[in-house]
Amino acid sequence: MTQPDNVLPLKIASAARAIRHVFVHGLLLDAHIGVYRHEVGKTQPIRVNVDLTVAEVAHSDNLENVVCYATVVEKIKSIVAEGHLKLVETLAERIASACLEDERVQVALIRVEKLAAIPEAAGVGVEIERVRHHS
Secondary structure, rough: OOOOOOOOOOOOOOOOOOOOEEEEEEEEEEOOOOHHHHOOOEEEEEEEEEEEEEEEOOOOHHHOOOOOHHHHHHHHHHHHHHOOOOOOHHHHHHHHHHHHHHOOOEEEEEEEEOOOOOOOOOOOOEEEEEEEEOO
């Protein structure tokens, strides 16, 4: 899958700020999603992209020291499996909230696309950014 010409690559990782970029791109799932009558009661293909700004910790080659992308994928699958959602915005918000449950995640950038909603478009959807608010 090539990057479209009109999309700039993200620059999240930063040695100076001790930030790691954890991502899941192009996750293809079938979801019960949509507000229209023809969308209820059946699945449709979606694509999910997740970009996380993660505060680094000392690296020791142990899985518990990182935000695991496999865990992120399992969280997304679990949210999708919960049942019908009307809006891609709702799905994106739930994914962002799940990602921000890990205190190392500082920012969650989530994109959810419906791939078959508009026949003339490769995908339609929403992208949101949610930031951890420190108290």
